[in-house]
Amino acid sequence: MVKPAHFPEVPVPADNPLTLDGVQLGRRLFYDPILSADSTQSCSSCHMPLGSFTDNKAVSTGIDGIAGRRSSMSLLNIAYATNGLFWDGRSLSLEDQALRPVEDLIEMHNTWANVVSKLKKHPVYPDLFRKAFGIPTTKEITKELAAKAIAQFERILISSGKSKFDRYLQGDPDVFDDDELDGKLMYFEEGASVGLPDAQCFHCHGGLTLTGNQYFNNGLDSAATLHDFKDRGRGEVSGNPSDNGKFRSPTLRNIALTAPYMHDGRFQSLEEVLDHYSSHGKNSPNKDPLLVQVGFPIPGSNPVQYTGLTPAQKNALVKFLHTLTDTEFVANPDIQNPF
Amino acid sequence: MKKVLLAALLAGMALWTGCDGTEPPKGATITITFKALYDGQPLEKYKNYDYDTYQVQFSRFNAFMADFALLDGNNAIKFGDIAWVDFTPDLAPSNMAVEVPVVFTNVPDGDYTGIRLGYGVPPALNAKQPKDFSAGHPLSRENEYWLGWGSYIFNKIEGQVDLDKNGSYDGSLIYHCGSNAVYRTYDFNVPLKIEPGANITVEFDLKKLFVLNGAWLDLTDTYNHITSNDANDVVIATQLMDNFGNATTVK
Numbered sequence: 103m104v105k106p107a108h109f110p111e112v113p114v115p116a117d118n119p120l121t122l123d124g125v126q127l128g129r130r131l132f133y134d135p136i137l138s139a140d141s142t143q144s145c146s147s148c149h150m151p152l153g154s155f156t157d158n159k160a161v162s163t164g165i166d167g168i169a170g171r172r173s174s175m176s177l178l179n180i181a182y183a184t185n186g187l188f189w190d191g192r193s194l195s196l197e198d199q200a201l202r203p204v205e206d207l208i209e210m211h212n213t214w215a216n217v218v219s220k221l222k223k224h225p226v227y228p229d230l231f232r233k234a235f236g237i238p239t240t241k242e243i244t245k246e247l248a249a250k251a252i253a254q255f256e257r258i259l260i261s262s263g264k265s266k267f268d269r270y271l272q273g274d275p276d277v278f279d280d281d282e283l284d285g286k287l288m289y290f291e292e293g294a295s296v297g298l299p300d301a302q303c304f305h306c307h308g309g310l311t312l313t314g315n316q317y318f319n320n321g322l323d324s325a326a327t328l329h330d331f332k333d334r335g336r337g338e339v340s341g342n343p344s345d346n347g348k349f350r351s352p353t354l355r356n357i358a359l360t361a362p363y364m365h366d367g368r369f370q371s372l373e374e375v376l377d378h379y380s381s382h383g384k385n386s387p388n389k390d391p392l393l394v395q396v397g398f399p400i401p402g403s404n405p406v407q408y409t410g411l412t413p414a415q416k417n418a419l420v421k422f423l424h425t426l427t428d429t430e431f432v433a434n435p436d437i438q439n440p441f
Numbered sequence: 442m443k444k445v446l447l448a449a450l451l452a453g454m455a456l457w458t459g460c461d462g463t464e465p466p467k468g469a470t471i472t473i474t475f476k477a478l479y480d481g482q483p484l485e486k487y488k489n490y491d492y493d494t495y496q497v498q499f500s501r502f503n504a505f506m507a508d509f510a511l512l513d514g515n516n517a518i519k520f521g522d523i524a525w526v527d528f529t530p531d532l533a534p535s536n537m538a539v540e541v542p543v544v545f546t547n548v549p550d551g552d553y554t555g556i557r558l559g560y561g562v563p564p565a566l567n568a569k570q571p572k573d574f575s576a577g578h579p580l581s582r583e584n585e586y587w588l589g590w591g592s593y594i595f596n597k598i599e600g601q602v603d604l605d606k607n608g609s610y611d612g613s614l615i616y617h618c619g620s621n622a623v624y625r626t627y628d629f630n631v632p633l634k635i636e637p638g639a640n641i642t643v644e645f646d647l648k649k650l651f652v653l654n655g656a657w658l659d660l661t662d663t664y665n666h667i668t669s670n671d672a673n674d675v676v677i678a679t680q681l682m683d684n685f686g687n688a689t690t691v692k
Contacts, residue, residue, distance in 0.1 A: 111575050113577070114576075182583070184576075185532065186531070191532065194532075271588075287589075290587070290588060290589030290590075291589060291590075292589040304587075304588065308583065308584045308586070309571060309583020309586055310571070310588070311583060313584075317531045340534070342535060342536065344486060390500075390599075391600060391613030391614060391615055392599070392615060395613060404604070405661050406612055407612075
């Protein structure tokens with residue numbers, strides 16, 4: 103696996119170290135519709151390279167034509183997601199996550215027993231499993247090994263480090279035009295000295311991977327009480343009403359490639375997203391407090407209110423978000439469909 | 442018989458020197474348990490707390506602690522570099538602030554006159570970035586690093602303010618302190634007996650933190666509203682970090 107020098111070490115679990123054979127098996131499984139009941143859908147049906155491993159749909163549709171509830175999340179730099187996966191954090195590891203879509207009634211609507219049976223009889227897979235995991239016979243092919251292989255492939259979905267933003271981070275100060283630089287200053291709360299407001303983006307989309315890997319209520323829906331959210335998100339998993347309406351903050355790397363936006367794909371463009379944040383979102387009991395503070399503080403307001411962003415400031419932020427596009431990553435031949 | 446004795450001798454040497462030939466561990470394994478309070482009671486997320494003439498709720502409280510040292514008169518014996526203390530993790534089972542145990546090994550046992558605690562990330566470590574640390578290290582946490590400022594966020598306290606106590610929240614409170622200028626250490630003169638299994642409790646009371654020189658921090662004032670390390674905000678960040686010692690109890 104090649105990671106950019108300025109990226110942190112990739113977390114790899116001790117019981118599933120990356121191997122070339124494991125990654126290659128995982129890549130093949132990821133793109134193979136053998137996992138679905140009718141052999142029409144693979145992981146890649148909802149996670150395509152050109153969409154930075156999303157499907158660019160508001161919500162994904164499974165093999166029976168039934169639409170799911172939520173949008174597929176980008177898998178870019180997913181190896182760094184160590185605080186839960188999916189929008190609601192219901193899986194704690196890539197290995198666990200990889201097990202779920204196969205038996206999801208809306209997604210692949212299959213059984214692992216059926217998948218494993220097909221893998222054992224397959225002309226190619228038994229040898230690939232043997233190479234990847236050293237198993238002596240086809241009897242040892244299990245859903246857990248299949249999930250481990252898929253997880254290994256997903257762990258190599260790392261940025262190339264060659265986006266415009268990365269070139270800036272690596273010391274090229276002239277890579278940004280004026281708007282992009284303004285956008286970057288607002289994004290990272292650095293603009294006060296040059297008269298720019300805080301957009302507060304980095305609190306939830308921070309670090310090199312531009313995701314906090316945390317759960318927030320970002321003001322998408324009004325709710326009079328914690329029990330009034332249409333989609334309870336994290337609260338559906340934790341059972342804690344205070345988590346209702348919270349969702350995992352996705353990476354903003356390649357965000358220009360992953361429209362539509364939010365867990366339900368409600369926003370078609372980055373402009374719509376910024377309009378939402380500039381308006382401070384809709385009210386609910388657990389709305390994240392950072393949403394309120396987008397813009398300049400309004401002197402004399404009590405409690406302190408914030409201006410939001412001007413059209414020019416939003417435009418600058420959109421231009422900055424486009425500097426996060428990593429075309430080398432999406433074109434990387436090592437992560438494309440091997441079939 | 443000679444073989445048995447030789448094997449026993451070699452086994453003993455292995456225990457003494459360790460597999461890599463280094464000296465065996467010395468001292469005790471101890472635990473510091475960090476707790477978050479408000480007005481003496483365990484902190485609870487999203488609970489209404491009286492604050493001056495209004496009410497507040499807290500939704501997030503986490504901090505880096507560093508430079509752990511035991512005090513023996515004028516001597517300070519360091520036993521730990523850095524720890525991450527998150528009282529409000531996303532995956533917590535309830536709204537009650539979790540207690541955070543941090544285990545230290547090889548702590549010299551004996552009787553001490555107190556303990557020194559560092560609040561934030563010491564300058565030498567703050568000069569580094571998450572990429573400089575292995576996965577799992579406290580300082581590998583990307584979302585606790587200000588990429589733009591080149592500093593770790595030493596602590597985060599977030600919540601909401603209800604000025605008229607009508608149950609509807611009118612504003613937010615965001616206190617994120619960071620930068621070398623606001624790193625602090627405090628000494629706590631509490632007799633401590635360090636022995637294997639010893640447990641030290643460190644409590645932070647947010648009510649005490651926000652009372653500065655006997656007066657409540659005015660959360661409604663524009664420039665008391667958010668902290669960072671820019672020119673406008675370093676004043677309040679400094680005040681809070683200066684007050685963290687007063688908000689801390691060591692038992």
